[in-house]
Amino acid sequence: MKTKDVEKLYAEYILPTYKQNGICLVKGKGARVWDLEQREYLDFFPGWAVSGLGHCHPAVVNALKTQSRKILHISNNFLNIKQAELAREIVKNSFPAKVFFCNSGAEALDGAVKVARKFGAASGRYEIITLKKSFHGRTFAGIAATGQDKVKEGFQPMLEGFRYADMNDLESVRQQVTPKTAAILLEPVQGEGGVSTATQDFMQGLRRLCDEKNMLLMVDEVQTGMGRTGRMFAYQHYGLEPDVMTLAKSLGSGVPIGAFVVHNRLGALMGPGSHGCTYGGNPLVCAAGLAVFKAIKKGGLIEKTKKLGDYFGAQLEALKKRQPVIQEIRGLALMRGLALSVPGAPIVEKAAQKGLLINCTQETVLRIMPPLIVTRKQIDRALYILEQVLLESR
Numbered sequence: 001m002k003t004k005d006v007e008k009l010y011a012e013y014i015l016p017t018y019k020q021n022g023i024c025l026v027k028g029k030g031a032r033v034w035d036l037e038q039r040e041y042l043d044f045f046p047g048w049a050v051s052g053l054g055h056c057h058p059a060v061v062n063a064l065k066t067q068s069r070k071i072l073h074i075s076n077n078f079l080n081i082k083q084a085e086l087a088r089e090i091v092k093n094s095f096p097a098k099v100f101f102c103n104s105g106a107e108a109l110d111g112a113v114k115v116a117r118k119f120g121a122a123s124g125r126y127e128i129i130t131l132k133k134s135f136h137g138r139t140f141a142g143i144a145a146t147g148q149d150k151v152k153e154g155f156q157p158m159l160e161g162f163r164y165a166d167m168n169d170l171e172s173v174r175q176q177v178t179p180k181t182a183a184i185l186l187e188p189v190q191g192e193g194g195v196s197t198a199t200q201d202f203m204q205g206l207r208r209l210c211d212e213k214n215m216l217l218m219v220d221e222v223q224t225g226m227g228r229t230g231r232m233f234a235y236q237h238y239g240l241e242p243d244v245m246t247l248a249k250s251l252g253s254g255v256p257i258g259a260f261v262v263h264n265r266l267g268a269l270m271g272p273g274s275h276g277c278t279y280g281g282n283p284l285v286c287a288a289g290l291a292v293f294k295a296i297k298k299g300g301l302i303e304k305t306k307k308l309g310d311y312f313g314a315q316l317e318a319l320k321k322r323q324p325v326i327q328e329i330r331g332l333a334l335m336r337g338l339a340l341s342v343p344g345a346p347i348v349e350k351a352a353q354k355g356l357l358i359n360c361t362q363e364t365v366l367r368i369m370p371p372l373i374v375t376r377k378q379i380d381r382a383l384y385i386l387e388q389v390l391l392e393s394r
């Protein structure tokens with residue numbers, strides 16, 4: 001089979017909801033992938049930030065092999081060792097909490113919205129404040145929470161109860177608080193929204209506001225979690241604890257897993273029958289999640305990400321000086337955005353032709369999120385390719 005044959009199958013059988021780039025990937029190892037015609041690429045946006053440990057990390061592959069020989073799936077009415085152990089690992093690395101497992105980021109977000117509704121129910125509160133330009137997934141709760149009109153078009157009426165404020169503008173959040181507000185939800189670094197990072201003042205101000213008004217602070221760490229920003233979870237940069245956290249993407253480094261994490265101080269909000277998910281946290285995906293935590297610890301990957309992130313950031317700043325088309329370098333550690341003065345899509349396409357996979361969001365922001373196992377040499381190579389593309393695009 002050739003790429004054009006796969007394209008024909010797509011045209012005939014796949015609902016065309018995604019813009020395709022015409023590349024058919026068939027193999028991956030670390031930060032590298034290969035297409036059907038054996039062309040090699042450096043993958044600096046692996047699986048939309050899912051493959052945090054890179055492609056086919058041996059620890060994840062071995063865990064999947066071992067678990068798949070024992071049992072793949074059991075219902076959540078049975079005790080599941082891997083699920084219990086993975087929940088313990090998440091809690092050990094975050095805050096005193098209980099974990100619910102699901103399959104994706106949007107489902108995790110839906111669960112968090114249900115927690116906020118349950119929390120507010122006793123006092124008649126159900127509104128959630130989210131941020132403009134945020135992205136929280138494609139389910140109905142996800143698109144309602146998302147502060148971008150484009151994901152809602154044609155799907156009205158929305159789930160009610162969401163109000164939107166500006167990133168890093170505490171006053172605009174305060175203005176959205178009503179007697180019905182139950183929670184504030186945000187990504188500490190907005191991914192789809194153009195890689196904008198919450199400031200210390202803003203985040204701490206939100207925590208104080210939530211404490212003052214007895215509202216929940218909920219962080220969506222679907223994209224920022226699992227070490228990407230140089231801390232296990234991005235909220236840890238701010239010296240505070242959220243009440244609810246959502247996870248997905250690199251929690252399984254390639255297998256579909258999501259979770260929402262509810263602080264113990266909320267007590268027994270979500271009791272038996274309040275939520276469920278048939279596949280959620282099955283032994284196979286939780287074995288992968290456990291392997292991810294172990295690999296991060298064993299490889300000292302948080303420390304390495306901090307150092308590599310500093311290096312990457314410095315190199316990007318140097319690139320910005322040489323290439324005036326770059327207006328601003330955004331983000332933290334290995335989650336970076338390059339705000340351009342020109343559209344980013346043609347740059348992404350040309351970079352792919354030269355063997356570098358990156359992403360563009362908000363039309364003009366290049367988003368670059370290499371796996372945590374990336375090397376300096378690979379970073380240098382990626383930046384070299386990017387610079388060639390920028391030079392040719394002038």
Ligand SMILES: Cc1ncc(COP(=O)(O)O)c(C=O)c1O
Nearest residue numbers: 104105106135136137191222223
């Ligand atoms: C911050 C954030 N939340 C939620 C989601 C939705 O996750 P999923 O696509 O796994 O449903 C995404 C996906 O990009 C995301 O970046």
